[in-house]
Amino acid sequence: MSQIDKVLARIDADLDNALARLFDLIKIPSISTDPSYKADCRKAAEWLAAELTGIGIPASVRDTAGHPMVVGHRKSGKPGPHVLFYGHYDVQPVDPLNLWETDPFEPRIVARADGSKMIVARGAADDKGQLMTFVEAARAYIAETGDLPVDVSILFEGEEESGSPSLHPFLEANHDELSCDLALVCDTGMWDRDTPAIALMLRGMVGDEVIVKAAARDLHSGSYGGSAQNPNHIVASIIAGLHDENGRITLPGFYDGVHDLPESLAAMWSKLDFSAEEFLGEIGLKYPRGEKGRLPLEHIWTRPTAEVNGMWGGYQGPGSKTVIPAEAHAKFTFRLVGDQDPDKVREAFRAYVRSKVPADCTVDFIAKDGSPAISLNPDMPAIAKGQAALKAEWGKEAALIGMGGSIPIVGDFKRMLGMDSMLIGFGLDDDQIHSPNEKYELKSFHKGIRSWARVLEELAKA
Template sequence: MTTIEKVLTRIDADLENSLSRLFDLLKIKSISTDPQYAPDCRLAAEWLAKELTSIGIDATVRSTSGHPMVVGHRKSGKSGPHVLFYGHYDVQPVDPLDLWDADPFEPKIVTREDGTKVIVARGSADDKGQLMTFVEAARAFIAETGDLPLDVSVLFEGEEESGSPSLHPFLNANKDELSCDLALVCDTCMWDADTPAISVMLRGLVGEQITIRAADRDLHSGFYGGAARNPNHILANILAGLHDETGKVTLDGFYDGVIELPDTVTKLWDELGFEVAKFLGGVDLEIAAGEAGRSALEQVWSRPTAEVNGMWGGYIGTGFKTVIPSEAYAKVSFRLVGDQDPDKIRDAFRAYVHSKLPADCSVEFLPHGGSPALRLDFDSPALAKGQKALTDEWGKTAALIGCGGSIPIVGDFKSMLDMDSMLIGFGVEDDAIHSPNEKYNLKSFHKGIRSWARVLDELSQD
């Protein structure tokens, strides 16, 4: 029997104990956004530090201006990459409590009508169940072999669900200690309940609020209508011109840095069986919009966008008030991919707005966000090894997927620690994270532990 086979056998034999330990963590009410639960957040951090230390990962609780961090290390100069595993122990509030079927901090296993066994509790999927898959994999490896196959560091955060206010100062103060060859992040999902996935792309974000001003006050539309500029008209014209008839964004240089998918990835995505009708039908839509000639998966994972998130101006109360408003407003966001430069996108948008602005009007911009897209090199040896490990465990080729949104910590690891991240998670679509009756599939927990053991083993191979 190979070493990894022995480790996997130990994981299977110890599953009940692994569940018991997870349940102990789930019982702690570590709600980071509510100050009354600050002692519970510290208790969760202390529980994790004690657990890590007990299995041979030297861990400490580090105080911050908010909730504490947990940092652990097991380093012996092993060959292969030194990895940093990240997770968060804080959870969302449980309101509305009356929609839960049971106490959210009394975890239990429930068998659903389809026979699926699930762990129901706040934090079961986001992110305590996920981070414990790695802890239990490390436990099994050390218990079976006396060591981990790689040098491993651990960072558990306690403020992810409340905006991570202490994270940047902490990363800055501990750059040398936390900088590793590769970050492993377990706060994502599989493609479906039977198909593992690695998220290899995260879109960046640029946001702008714009205010268009014309007259010095709202005007009577009977006295001034036709002769006076209407900021609503100007704004509508500006926003309508952001896209051409094919759905492409019209800003100068907008597609600079956009990278086309390798054929191998396009083929993998085509084989996922993504159903556009089901995807859009879930929100009562039927017809795909966006760039002509691009699949829906491309559009939400690997293509940049320009979206109008809000627009308003003039009278919007009950009844009618026939005015020409003096000001009109909009919030616009751009999702970025590849090597698009957030600063250049912002400058291009502002230049475009100025080009459309009449001489006797003015505009004010209020910036919001400005993060680049992130991706793991498709030729990365770590990615190939991670994909092999997951494929071996699940018996289905691990999908290399994109993420339409952003995960701030991954950007921080790249910009502050110059460290790429491999995102492997075992959540599924119906886990109800942030909602009542949050759950984590028992299969996700069990095979998640086994998956991380395989990933560590593969990463250690020459």
């Protein structure tokens, strides 16, 4: 047997133990956004540091102003790239709890009628199951061969689900220690349950909350209706004017820096057999929206968006209360692509909002964090090696895909540490991350471990 075959055989033989370790980590309710779980976040960090150290990657828990980081290294100047693997151990809150079929932090294996199995628990896919695929691959490689094929550093964060407030200061303070040749990120997904993928594009994001104020108090709609300004109407006008009849966003200069899809990727994506109707059908919808004349995959991967995430104003209780509210609120997010500038998009949006607010009314804004889009070079040598490794494991060419969401750490690695990233993940669209009954396919976990072992082997090749 070759060296990699021996490593893969060890992974297969140790799968039950790997699952038990994953379950131990999942059982720690490391909800970063809720202060009452602060001790649990530290417990998860300590568990990971001990686990890494135990397999031969000396690691420590590093304090921050928020939840701690976990940093580990195993390096001796081996040929090939020095890689930094990134993941996060914190998880989303479990609300609404009543929709969970069982305790969110008591992981279980659920078997389907077709024989496939899934791990159900909070954090099973996002991101504990994903990060443990790499840890288990490293465990098997060291146990079988005595070492890793390339130098490896690890960074596990505990605040990804709450905006990563400690990340920038930590990267700045530990610049030299964390600067490597390549970052590996496992917080993405596959094309489908049988086809692996490498993500090349991530949309950026900028958000704003708008508060429109009119009268000094809520007004009786019989006495003042038709005369006094209604903030709900103003907010509705703001929202209605954001898109034109072709689905394009109307903010002046919004499309500055937005590029058309390269022909090579357009050709590849047209062969991916993506159906917008099937994609929407899974969530109970039928008719796609978005810019006319674009591929369905462009809408969710490479075109910018403007969405209203919440809107409220006036009476919210049961029955009716005939008032004109004194103020109304709306929360907006813009997903960005290409070279769009988050600051310029925010400025254009605010100018547009102000133009919609009558002179005797006021508007306030509450800014949300902004980050630019990320585009990775498909000709990077690491991408070809990742493709080779994934094809060897899955028997299919890895799809080079975009991602509709945002992973700001990838941009931080590039801007702050000068390091490109390779994004390989094993999640699926139906994993219900951030929702009740989150799951991770057992196949994704098992073959994810095997995939990372193959990736490490490929990266070591000249």
